[in-house]
Amino acid sequence: MPGKGHNDSDQLMSRPRGSASDAGHRGAREEKPWQQQGASGAQRGAAEGQATAAPRQPPRPHGCRPFPAPRHRGGQPSKHKHREDEEDEPSAEEEVVDLSLEWIQELPEDLDVCIAQRDFEGAVDLLDKLNEYLADKPVSQPVKELRAKVDERVRQLTDVLVFELSPDRSLRGGPRATRRAVSQLIRLGQSTKACELFLKNRAAAVQTAIRQLRIEGATLLYIHKLCHVFFTSLLETAREFETDFAGNNGCYSAFVVWARSSMRMFVDAFSKQVFDSKESLSTAAECVKVAKEHCKQLSEIGLDLTFIIHALLVKDIKGALQSYKDIIIEATKHRNSEEMWRKMNLMTPEALGKLREEMRSCGVGNFDQYTGDDCWVNLSYTVVAFTKQTMAFLEEALKLYFPELHMVLLESLVEIILVAVQHVDYSLRCEQDPEKKAFIRQNASFLYETVLPVVEKRFEEGVGKPAKQLQDLRNASRLMRVNPESTTSVV
Structure with missing residues (x-):
């Protein structure tokens, strides 16, 4: 039997290196350097490409051959890349965005200056210029960082415009005093907020004007003053609203709600002076007639609030009729x-x-x-x-x-x-x-x-x-x- 074993070892030594049977007997042993040198040029190139494109692979089981790297027809490498490549290496599109322009570099500071100097139009112009420049550009990381800086200035600008629309700032100038701040808020894409603030401002102005009226002399004289102040303010507000929000049809419903609320405030003051004071029916009739005539002025702009004033006055008028009937x-x-x-x-x-x-x-x-x-x-x-x-x-x-x-x-x-x-x-x-x-x-x-x-x-x-x-x-x-x-x- 020793002779047989000796012959077997001779046969093993006489087999060529790198054969499949030899790899099976070696198991999971690592290849020698000279064995790697014996590989073909194509295999060595594929191995080097695989080593650089992906992390080191664990040892293969005994008898398994390595899979070749995927190739396209014509020997071109595959376009499929690992996520690490996509995250670490910038794409060709991202490199196109040029943020080194002088006006872009100075944009945050220029916005700060415009806000400090109350140059609201200039600030919004700069924002429009930036948005137009970045409209067709990809959102790269530098662009995101720039946007974050700009958004902070937009919030500051919005806060200043909101403050400009507060009643304390623009009551004396009438509805037109709000036009500047409202127009810039609309340009910033905040038409809903602009509408809400504008109507709140006008409501406070109308309420202040009514409170400042002096109740003196005959009731009919006071009602003439009250109707003139209220309906003139309402008409001016409606015209200014139509000018400022001409392209925002969704805001008109908010104006109708505001007009109804304002009419209720007017009727409260009207009824308190006419009906609660137990005026004669003739005086009450003249006062209501004056209110109806002023209300018709709103039809000039297509706003009919007659039905609202009727609904709000029906209870008081009914009570006056029944009271005078009893008399x-x-x-x-x-x-x-x-x-x-x-x-x-x-x-x-x-x-x-x-x-x-x-x-x-x-x-x-x-x-x-x-x-x-x-x-x-x-x-x-x-x-x-x-x-x-x-x-x-x-x-x-x-x-x-x-x-x-x-x-x-x-x-x-x-x-x-x-x-x-x-x-x-x-x-x-x-x-x-x-x-x-x-x-x-x-x-x-x-x-x-x-x-x-x-x-x-x-x-x-x-x-x-x-x-x-x-x-x-x-x-x-x-x-x-x-x-x-x-x-x-x-x-």
Whole structure:
């Protein structure tokens, strides 16, 4: 057997180096330098490229061959690189960005100078120039660092512009005093913030102007001043807003919300002076009329806030109508309780002429047929006073009218008229004296055939549509005319 072993060792020594069987017997032993020198030039080049492109690989298991480096057709190396190469080595595009220009190097300091000197336009111009220069450039690390420095200046500039829009800084100059700061904020891409600050500034200005008004003299005089100050400020604000935010359609909804809030502030001051102080209905009607006329000025710029002022005033106006209705009813009942059914003697022609003029202004054109010889009027004082008071109520109420108050006004008129009609009806049925009964019937005819048609016509003219309740009330007089001796109430 020794001879056999000797022959085997001779065979092993006679095998060529680097063969597969020899590599299998050697296991994981490292190659010798002379074995590496025996490798081909192509293999050595691939090994050197692999050693430089990637970290050292662990030893291969026994019998495994190394994988060759990936190649493209034509023997070109692969474009796939390790992440370390991408992070450590700058790309060709990044090297194109030239930040060594003098104006770029001095940009942060120039921005500081512009902000300190309140040259807001110059600062924004520099920012626009930088953004335009970097628009088509890749975002490299130097660019990021430059952006960080510039963003800090943008924040400082924004803070200064916000301060410029504070009420303490720009109240005296009106809406135009805010234009400079607003325009620069919009250029910085902060139109929403500019809109919010502008409207807050104007709200404070309007509130200050209203508070500075002195409450002196007649209420109507104060309301004229209040409406002039408020609606003029609102109109100027709307025009300035349209100029500053012409290209920002999303801001218009914010202006509408602001206008509604400002209108509420105006109505609070208006109602406190007009309705809370218990002014007469005629004064309240004149004040509301003035407010409506000023509100129509806003239609010049396409802004209609009439519906808002109606909605905010409806509660106070409704209360005023009902309160004045109660006053008329109480006064009518008091006169009815003292009714003697006698003709009026005005004593002088001047007094009679004045009464004719008053009745003509109320819409009663046929009053002359109820006048007698000298200074006598063939009507009761109670009926004449009721006519003047009812027509005055209707005229003042129509100045306050808007659709939301339709039923309130109509029901108030019906209640007032019923008080007089019921009194005449009751007196006609209860009176036994034929002469007085004829006089009562003449007064009833005046109410049904003259006063009620005038009320119905004037209401339809003021409202724009007829009132069925008034028609029904007038038609109820037919029973009295057909059967004047009836003891049944027509109401």
